[in-house]
Amino acid sequence: MKKVYFTPGPTELYSEVPKYLEEAIGNNICSISHRSSEFMEIYKQVSSSLKQLLGIPNSFRIFFLASATESMDRIIQNTVAENCFHFVNGAFAERFYKTALELGKRAGKCEATSGSGFDFENVTIAHTPELICFTQNETSTGVALPVEEIYGFGKKFPEAIIAVDIVTASPYLKIDFTKIDCAFFSVQKGFGLPAGLGVLIVNERCIEKAKSLKEKNIRIGSYHNFLSLDENAVKFQTSETPNVLTIYLLGRVCEMLNNYGIEKIRSETEEKSGMLYEFFDSHSKFGTFVKQKKDRSNTIVVADVGESLTAIKKSLLEEGFVIGSGYGKFKDNQVRIANFPMHRIDDVKKIISALDKV
Amino acid sequence: MKKVYFTPGPTELYSEVPKYLEEAIGNNICSISHRSSEFMEIYKQVSSSLKQLLGIPNSFRIFFLASATESMDRIIQNTVAENCFHFVNGAFAERFYKTALELGKRAGKCEATSGSGFDFENVTIAHTPELICFTQNETSTGVALPVEEIYGFGKKFPEAIIAVDIVTASPYLKIDFTKIDCAFFSVQKGFGLPAGLGVLIVNERCIEKAKSLKEKNIRIGSYHNFLSLDENAVKFQTSETPNVLTIYLLGRVCEMLNNYGIEKIRSETEEKSGMLYEFFDSHSKFGTFVKQKKDRSNTIVVADVGESLTAIKKSLLEEGFVIGSGYGKFKDNQVRIANFPMHRIDDVKKIISALDKV
Numbered sequence: 001m002k003k004v005y006f007t008p009g010p011t012e013l014y015s016e017v018p019k020y021l022e023e024a025i026g027n028n029i030c031s032i033s034h035r036s037s038e039f040m041e042i043y044k045q046v047s048s049s050l051k052q053l054l055g056i057p058n059s060f061r062i063f064f065l066a067s068a069t070e071s072m073d074r075i076i077q078n079t080v081a082e083n084c085f086h087f088v089n090g091a092f093a094e095r096f097y098k099t100a101l102e103l104g105k106r107a108g109k110c111e112a113t114s115g116s117g118f119d120f121e122n123v124t125i126a127h128t129p130e131l132i133c134f135t136q137n138e139t140s141t142g143v144a145l146p147v148e149e150i151y152g153f154g155k156k157f158p159e160a161i162i163a164v165d166i167v168t169a170s171p172y173l174k175i176d177f178t179k180i181d182c183a184f185f186s187v188q189k190g191f192g193l194p195a196g197l198g199v200l201i202v203n204e205r206c207i208e209k210a211k212s213l214k215e216k217n218i219r220i221g222s223y224h225n226f227l228s229l230d231e232n233a234v235k236f237q238t239s240e241t242p243n244v245l246t247i248y249l250l251g252r253v254c255e256m257l258n259n260y261g262i263e264k265i266r267s268e269t270e271e272k273s274g275m276l277y278e279f280f281d282s283h284s285k286f287g288t289f290v291k292q293k294k295d296r297s298n299t300i301v302v303a304d305v306g307e308s309l310t311a312i313k314k315s316l317l318e319e320g321f322v323i324g325s326g327y328g329k330f331k332d333n334q335v336r337i338a339n340f341p342m343h344r345i346d347d348v349k350k351i352i353s354a355l356d357k358v
Numbered sequence: 359m360k361k362v363y364f365t366p367g368p369t370e371l372y373s374e375v376p377k378y379l380e381e382a383i384g385n386n387i388c389s390i391s392h393r394s395s396e397f398m399e400i401y402k403q404v405s406s407s408l409k410q411l412l413g414i415p416n417s418f419r420i421f422f423l424a425s426a427t428e429s430m431d432r433i434i435q436n437t438v439a440e441n442c443f444h445f446v447n448g449a450f451a452e453r454f455y456k457t458a459l460e461l462g463k464r465a466g467k468c469e470a471t472s473g474s475g476f477d478f479e480n481v482t483i484a485h486t487p488e489l490i491c492f493t494q495n496e497t498s499t500g501v502a503l504p505v506e507e508i509y510g511f512g513k514k515f516p517e518a519i520i521a522v523d524i525v526t527a528s529p530y531l532k533i534d535f536t537k538i539d540c541a542f543f544s545v546q547k548g549f550g551l552p553a554g555l556g557v558l559i560v561n562e563r564c565i566e567k568a569k570s571l572k573e574k575n576i577r578i579g580s581y582h583n584f585l586s587l588d589e590n591a592v593k594f595q596t597s598e599t600p601n602v603l604t605i606y607l608l609g610r611v612c613e614m615l616n617n618y619g620i621e622k623i624r625s626e627t628e629e630k631s632g633m634l635y636e637f638f639d640s641h642s643k644f645g646t647f648v649k650q651k652k653d654r655s656n657t658i659v660v661a662d663v664g665e666s667l668t669a670i671k672k673s674l675l676e677e678g679f680v681i682g683s684g685y686g687k688f689k690d691n692q693v694r695i696a697n698f699p700m701h702r703i704d705d706v707k708k709i710i711s712a713l714d715k716v
């Protein structure tokens with residue numbers, strides 16, 4: 001039986017991906033030079049389709065990296081001389097914070113209780129940090145942050161760079177890019193593609209900050225520093241030979257999603273997450289992990305299932321569905337169900353019905 | 359007409375790659391978790407097939423990065439506190455050297471005249487460098503270095519880490535890994551795969567060096583420092599979600615090449631390069647760029663063709679062949695013809711015959 005992956009990522013591919021792959025092979029996409037006009041056309045098209053899909057202003061740059069983890073690293077190296085601040089609502093936000101420490105920065109953090117958001121009003125940041133980092137949709141806990149709260153910190157600290165991890169939020173998330181400075185995702189989540197490509201979206205302020213760090217002789221890295229990335233991106237090229245195939249596939253997926261309509265994707269996502277949360281909220285033995293409705297992610301649904309985890313995974317697998325276990329210390333008693341645009345409502349209903357029988 | 363790419367890379371895919379891609383899709387390779395036993399099995403298989411193919415001792419680690427450019431960056435960060443030394447025989451060797459400078463190291467270099475190798479006997483390295491870097495097969499010029507000369511520096515400077523760029527040399531190159539410390543390549547060259555995966559092969563000494571740098575509080579990077587890479591590699595895992603699809607494809611290609619036989623690949627490569635060099639050497643208007651036979655690469659053949667470049671590229675394209683132009687300042691008057699295992703002898707003959715008619 002064919003399996004359908006409702007895992008937080010790598011996840012199910014869009015059903016169109018095999019067709020796009022075949023098309024890429026037929027068009028020699030894997031053999032063309034990354035300095036050729038053919039590649040530059042692809043970069044241009046992806047950049048423009050992605051900007052349309054996510055509502056990214058034209059002035060922002062689209063950089064292609066290898067992973068979201070790399071994006072965290074490059075953002076810190078290129079925007080922080082001394083200090084940054086992190087809102088930590090789970091394992092991936094913690095990784096962002098730890099990356100700053102590994103790179104020798106003074107990093108502050110505000111930690112949320114696992115499964116909760118932040119009491120933003122009562123957060124005090126002593127000094128103005130150079131960079132404030134948010135994990136809008138924490139993949140490990142299913143906690144999402146209201147974008148208005150993120151914008152608030154941009155207003156309060158106009159000198160700071162505001163960076164937002166939108167890894168499992170995109171393309172569902174509607175975020176006003178004019179109120180943040182950079183955001184990043186990887187393509188094996190909501191973009192339903194093979195892993196190995198990270199997308200980093202930055203504004204002019206980030207480039208300027210990198211420039212000023214370099215002038216002060218602070219190390220900003222080598223081939224993937226923002227200046228080298230920018231210098232190449234303006235020509236629709238990359239510093240090194242990139243993952244041309246996946247960049248091409250991303251362009252095709254963005255085009256398809258634009259044709260489908262982002263608002264339709266958003267309302268369908270909320271319909272599906274609503275069904276899952278309703279099921280877990282009203283179940284006698286299982287329960288939604290994130291208690292406050294305002295903190296709940298629409299793309300990663302996490303539930304406490306106690307000892308039933310093994311039975312659940314077995315029973316879903318019999319129906320052809322693969323879902324995620326809990327993250328870290330919750331790996332034996334939680335499920336994490338991804339709810340991305342390629343996940344069909346009929347399949348969500350089948351998953352709920354199978355869960356109901358466990 | 360289907361095109362065949364004789365470009366230095368990205369280049370022609372092995373004809374089996376579309377079949378392996380289809381197989382990967384069918385087996386859900388793009389959806390499995392990179393923490394799953396399925397992925398660990400893939401890593402294990404690739405690691406073992408690659409070690410068999412290239413004759414890598416079991417004690418070496420295989421790390422998966424995003425590109426050869428990333429490998430240069432990580433090697434310098436993880437093995438150099440202060441100083442390194444570079445043999446610069448072209449643009450890629452120069453990039454390795456510049457990366458060291460960008461990372462704030464004191465880098466020395468010995469530069470060869472373009473199109474020539476080094477007068478190794480008369481090279482003086484003042485102090486013992488922590489790292490000595492060689493570009494065994496310089497893709498920009500077609501100059502290859504004798505491996506014995508590389509081994510010599512390992513003997514002369516036993517404290518130094520010996521790093522070898524084998525990007526366009528592998529898998530053809532026969533190198534004794536016990537006489538060097540690390541080597542790296544990317545898969546869009548002789549491994550005939552889509553770009554987006556770099557392979558870094560390191561021994562215990564490199565890991566130990568990274569450890570000692572960390573103890574001295576010298577920055578070795580974050581998620582892709584050698585300690586994090588090693589910690590994950592021993593479990594057949596990676597620090598972040600890697601390019602799982604291409605790792606899988608690399609395993610299939612290594613398996614296929616092992617079945618075909620590496621010695622057969624080597625002798626066929628030399629037969630094909632011999633034909634190309636003979637043609638350019640005896641041509642009235644064209645000429646091999648690398649004059650000394652001992653300096654000539656068997657996998658990247660570079661020739662001076664003067665004003666005929668446009669006519670050559672046009673005439674080859676009519677026959678369905680794409681070759682590379684010269685690199686950098688030679689872009690208007692040189693050709694670079696790749697000679698990797700997927701390039702068939704019949705096609706090399708057709709290329710020569712087409713060149714002969716220009």
